[in-house]
Amino acid sequence: MKDKRSLLIYTMIWGVAVLIFVVLFLENLGFAKVINYSGIVRGATQKLVKEELNNEPDDALIQYLDDILEGLQHGGGTYDLTLISARDYQYRLKQMRFAWNAMKEEIAEVRAGKNKDVLYEASQEYFVMADEMVATAESISNRRLVLAIGIFFAYLILSGGFFLLWFFNKQKQLDKVRYVDELTGLANLSGFELSLRTLTDTLNEGELALAYFDLDDFKYVNATYGYAVGDQILSSIGSILAAAYGKDHCARAGNDNFYVCVKLEKECLEKLRRKLRKQLKKTLALDVIDETTITVGACIMNKKDELHDMLDNAMLAHKRAKQSGKGSLVWYDQQLLNRMNQETLLIKQRHAALAQHEFKLYLQPKFEIPSLEVYGAEALVRWSRKDGTQLPPDDFIPLFEENGFIHELDFYMLKQVCRFIRERNLQDHFMISVNFSRVTIHHRDFYEKFHAIVDAYAIPARCLQIEITESAFNGLAKTVLDMLNQLKREGFILSIDDFGSGYSSLNLLNTLMMNEIKIDRVFLNEENERREQIIGLIVDIAATLEIDVICEGVETQADVDMLRRLHCGRGQGFYLSRPLPEQEFADQFLAAPVAAGE
Template identity: 50%
Template sequence: MKQKQSMSVYTCIWIVAIVILIFSLFQNMGYSKVINYSGIVRGGAQLAVKEELNGEHDEQLILKLDNILRELQTGEGEYDLIRIDDDSYQKQLDDMQVTWHLMKDKINHLDQQQARDELYALSQDFFTQADKMVATAQSVSDQHLFNSIAMFFIYLIITGGVFAFWYRYKQKQIQQVMYTDKLTGLYNGAAFEIEVQKHSESAMNESVLIYFDLDDFKYLNATYGYLFGNQMLIAIAKALREFVDGRGSCARNSNDCFFVFTHYHKNVINDLKTCIIQSIKNEIEFDISDDITFTFGAYRIQKDISIQDMMENALLAHKNAKTRGKGNVVWYDQNLLDKIYQEGLIINQMHRALIDGEFQMFLQPKFKIPSLEIVGAEALVRWHMSDGKILYPDEFIPLFESNGFIYDLDFSILEQACQFIHERQLYHFIIAVNFSRVTIHHKDFYERFKGIIERYQIPVKCLEIEITESAFNDLSSTILNMLMRLRNDGFVVSMDDFGSGYSSLNLLNTMSVDVLKIDRVFLLKQDEKKVKIIGLIIDIAKALNMKVICEGVETKQDLELLTRLKCPLGQGYYVSKAVNEEEFIEKFLNKMEEG
């Protein structure tokens, strides 16, 4: 669109220039015609005098010369002559008219010798006057042509200069659109690469490249509005400009993600974080700066590395920081490389491990409060590797969620839980099975889930579908309808880790669940506020006819607190950690059967 606009302006400039040139040429042709007819007057007058002196009167020639002289003075007549508005030229024409009238008077009295002599003398004067008139007309024509050419080139120079200025201005606008983030005014990723490239090698070796994002930005937008979100991004951009202070560069890479290239020092991440928080405090009306966290990936720049590799290293560090949770900082260093190498080994072994049954189901009991009577269990996974090493979920679940393998793993644990219930005939015992958000989004989830249940002929009340609270925030209406379909089939749906994210009552309204599972964080470092929140969650669950269970029950103090708050169910180390099937049978099921 902009190229078409530039071409249109460029074309208009040349059209106007050509029109000016054509107009000047036509006007110069008019001057040429005047000069030509001035010559005709000069020659015609001489011819008329010659004929009269020879006794041949030519009235038609005289009339023609009258008309030409009058048209040269007025610019009106049959010969289409223009009037030359030059004082000297017009005075010369007036003098010629006077001489011409005298000549015509003498022509009428040629019978006298004196008249003939005077006519001849007047014709000579007229010829001299005509010569001067023609010369003046030629001079005026030449001057006009020079002025026209000069104006033409001046026009070209001025319009060319204006066009060049306009073109450069438009190019700057295009550059700004191409390389500048419209909202914050920072560079975008492409421009950032160019800017970092400009720094000297010595500066590079003392610098750091940081990539970070604002945790839970979607939630902030949804809660406070997109205008607030934009204000937040602008405040962050202002902080970054102040932080680099012309000695580095910064850019907005995507929605709430930013690059920072600056001088390295020991506390560079903490200083950057402080600068951003302070800017948010100054620029944002809401007092939420203490609740905001950022996830950082950083790379201390080494010699002989390309800009693209620097950025990829920072991005890789940031990606690993995100897997560790909110507010984490990960440096691209040997520890990260070791972790990546370990993840590579895990990925290479995961399919074989699933086939070989290395992913084993462990069970952690759920109990009544305060009697501690066992009423169910949660199925958890442990990876017993072929070399005897045991990996816990935190070491591989995030990786499996990112590469999609979690789908097969979740259903493997479901199958182990169904097999356990079927073999032990535990038809009055509930086992909760966790499902990742990745798994429940799979288009075949419902069919595969129902297929396993039907194969082992498990009563629907024996299984609880446990999904984390954060996963519910991202569920589409299609997935919510599918979960509702499972509830209508009789399966129990549980919201795990309730309160750990950004819980909302609307979430409970749009996706009614059967069980709320209070996150363990509320029992850590108990205070009056946390106790009140636990009590409120319990009251809300009861008001909505939901079951409620609190995880993380590890001490007698926890049990007494939950007893006082009338929380009906608990889960935690106070009774038992997660144990394998044999130990669970021995410690709990056998005792239940004996009871």
């Protein structure tokens, strides 16, 4: 729409210019015609006089000259002549009309046989007057032509100036759209790149750091308080950054992500976060600010580094910070590079490691409270590499979730669990839970592959528990929920892991028929009076809904005693045992009952 409007304005400007040119051209043609006919009057009159003096009457020529003079004086007429209304021209034209009428009287006298000398003398005077009239017409025409050309070029200059002003204004508007974030008024990523190019030209080594940050759980803020509040927060952040660091030193990179150049000094990133939180509390009367955490990644700005490399380095540090947990600070440095190189190596080795059975099955017992009788276990994975090192899940599971390999690993571990159950001939009174990632349960072939493995090993449904982290249910498709409910109807046990760590806990209990919820370990780690109330509330809700409850992270006798008081009947944690290799687990927990403290 804007392009069409621009084209219309451009067309109108040049259309008017063409119209003016055409009008001036036609006017000039009209003046040329007048000059031409003025010259005809002069020449034709001399011819007429010669004819009359030679006794050759020519009434047609007299009428011809009458018509021309009439057209010259009033415009139009037989020959459609342009009226020149200039006073000096009209004055000379009137003199000529008067002289012409006198000459016609003398012509009548000559035809009557009177003296011819008077007509000859009159014609000579008329010729001089005609010369003056032609010269006057030419002079007027030249002045009008110069004036017309001046008007035309003046219009071109004025319209060109207007067009340039309009064009530059449009460019400013386009630049604003192209380089400025509309909500915050800060530069967007493209605009920030231009600012950084100028900034790095005068940059001293070790002077500035480039920080990339976002607000943790900002989607939750939008969902809970509304997008208007979310936009208000983002706009306030833009104002705070612009006031504190200057518009040229910061940008909004999209959503709730921001770049900012800060002075490189001790705790500069922590100072940035404190400044933001302090100013946001002053600006916004919202309780959510008190709970909002900010995750930051940063790199030191070096003149020798490419612009895009600096932006990417800060973003990579931020990505690592997000993986480390809410409110984390991470610098892009050699340690981070080493870690990234290590991850790249792990990704390259994943398929070979799976083929060579380097991923080992570990089991951690689940026990009854207060008897500590083991009734089942959770299947966990460890990577035992060929070089003898062993990697915990946190070192490779997030990587595999990002690149999709977790799908293969999850089903590999399901096979190991089914093999273990079959080899140990476990009955349906002993249950092993298998973790499935969000990536895996979203695969279209999940149901078929799950059944193919379980059916191949002829595993009773009550022996398997499908354990899915609560956060994986955010935005879960209805088809997936229906599929999980179908597995439950078939007898498989469904469990929500890390219950209470997300924002959809109660809604999950409404949409999914769970058999068990596993209370997140964070509630046992929190040392406050409310933790017992929260755990007790979860236990009571679960009892009302006839859902089993287990609490993970049980490490002390005090934890066991508290869970017993709250009627939480099951636990899992280091209090009884760490995760063990499958053989050790079998020797310790499947051979004979385990007494407390062993």
